[in-house]
Amino acid sequence: MLRYVQEQEAWDQFIRGNLGESAKLVNVSKFSSDSRVYESSGTIHKIRRLTPASMRNRNNSLEDEYLVLKRLSSIRGVPRAHSYKRIDQWEQLEMEVLPALQGYDPTFGRPKETLIDFWNVIQLTWELNRNGCSHGDLHRDNVGRNIQGSISIFDFDQACLDRPWRCMIRDMLGLGTCERRSEFSLFNRLRDVRGIGLVLRAVVRVSKHLLGFLSRTPSSSVVPNPVPEPAFMERARLRADPNLEVLANAWRLAARAHASAPGVDIGYYSIDIAGINFPGERPWMLRWDRIQKGIDFKGKQLLELGCNMGLLSIHAKLYGATACLGIDVDKEILEAAALASRAFEVEVAHRLLDLDAPFPWEGELKGFDIVSALSVLHWVKDKKRAWAFIAQHNEVLYEGHESEQEAESNLRQAGFMHIVRLGATERNRQMFYAARS
Ligand SMILES: C[S@@+](CC[C@H](N)C(=O)[O-])C[C@H]1O[C@@H](n2cnc3c(N)ncnc32)[C@H](O)[C@@H]1O
Known part of the structure; x- marks a missing residue:
């Protein structure tokens, strides 16, 4: 267990x-x-x-x-x-505590400010390097302009101490002068900057095609690479715990499902159990921390719209919900969700359903105390219909892609007068709990 x-x-x-x-x-x-x-x-x-x-x-x-x-x-x-x-x-x-980063995406707009910030980041990085330190992870979530207008730098868990010139090579160019090379060097970050980024990306793409063309082998000798087994599968198997193996299978299925990150073989959420990391694009625990502090699921029946792997339903069940139904449009992700709930030994029902389906599915999904619509309405075409359905419930857990003000106004229009902000998620979007009164 x-x-x-x-x-x-x-x-x-x-x-x-x-x-x-x-x-x-x-x-x-x-x-x-x-x-x-x-x-x-x-x-x-x-x-x-x-x-x-x-x-x-x-x-x-x-x-x-x-x-x-x-x-x-x-x-x-x-x-x-x-x-x-x-x-x-x-x-x-x-x-x-340093002031938080502004966290804007330099890919969109404001090229002049971005370049000024970039220059300031170079100066701060050089200060580190002069002191014999390479940061090694100059990702835009770790360094940039903060809310007070100066530059902050966080997260030194990839840092190393070395001679200044070696540190500079690692931080500026990403080359491996310490134990490992830097994944996010300043050169790498340039690709995010509007204008420069477009040119750099185009150069990289053309070079890749050119290299591929020059090094291609005759088709008869092409042997397809076997898909390597993910490391977490092996680790789970080593533990000889059947539930861990079931969970690993769930994660493997989820990684390939269309409901997960497009173009990359990785699931939506990452979670650690028994010292094994089941990888995903975003950490589940931050989200669950916000939800758990704001909502008591004890004795409630939950309907999870766009459930993906159904982690919310699983957690609601573990923390006292009486029944949970997860619905999603993706067949594969629902197979993964079924395996995940089996691994956690909780009973969650799943149903394959497109919220844009023409038949009146609303009538078949009745009697739930609370409905969740986390990061799903963005993908639904008929938002008016989805909101009309959500409005039939007494409580809702909501996260949208619109602004916080728009989200609150949508909730109010749907008849939810008691609105609580549960906190920002890992993508800096607000989650809301709302009830009719
Ligand atoms: C971004 S994920 C959100 C997962 C989860 N709700 C969360 O935030 O924790 C969106 C999920 O909604 C599902 N989805 C997208 N369009 C849908 C639709 N029209 N009907 C039902 N599910 C849909 C996707 O398959 C995917 O699993």
Whole structure:
């Protein structure tokens, strides 16, 4: 049996005991939900539960990160580290809260500001490099203009200490001068900048085609590459826990389904269980943290629209819902959802249904206490009809692609007068719980 609920309770206990009741989860790594960031009493706490998944993929322990930050403590824009602790299987790094990044997408608009920001990022990066540190992960979620207008840089878990020129080569060009090369160098980031990005992408595409053409082999000798088995499948099998294997199969199916990230073989959500990371585009735990704090599912019947792998239904069931039905338009993802609920040993019903189907399916989906429409209406053509259906319920859990004001106004128009903001999700979109009164 998966010890999933116990693992979450261990997290809650550690956080409550060390950071207090009011600690707020601000980030979860998509590479491992056992690496999290909390804010409590005006400080940031990076916490890692030491599991195989949380240690894989990372260059540094939190202690290494602490030492790096200590070396950079005089640089403006770098968070000051206060302390590092290791308690049994837990690591805890405490540091200063810096103003959050503005987080705009440089691909759209404002090329002049983007270039000015870019120049400022280069200057800050050079400061790090001069001090013998390469950040190694200059992704736009980690460095950029903050809400106060200056530049902040976060997340030194890929950083390394080396000679200044080596650090510069790694951060500017992404070449591997430390233990590993940098995935997000400044050169790589240039591809995001409007105008320059278009030209760079075109050059890369043409070069790839050219290389492919020059190195092509006669068709008779082409042997198709076998699809390698995902690492999490192997790890799950090694544990000899049938539920973990079922879960791994669910993730493998989900990765290939059309309902997941288009063009990439990866599922929608990432989650860690028993020290294994089941990979996905976005961390599930951040989303569930927001939902769980705002909604009590005990005794309720949930209808999950566009359920994908049905993680919401599974969690609602684990935390007391009496019945859950997940509907989705994608047959494969529903097969994955059925396997996932089997792995968690909870009963969730699933139904293949297109919310744009012409027949009156509304009449067949009656009697639910709460309906969820998380990131799904965006894909539905007839939004008026979908809202009319949602309006038939007493409670709704909602996340849209429209602005927060528009979302609130849509909820009010559907007759939900009591609206609660549950917090921003990993894609910086607000989630709402709303009830009729
Ligand atoms: C972006 S995912 C959201 C998953 C989940 N609701 C969440 O946010 O946690 C959207 C899901 O909606 C499903 N979907 C898209 N259009 C749909 C439609 N017309 N009817 C039913 N499901 C649909 C997709 O297959 C996909 O699984």
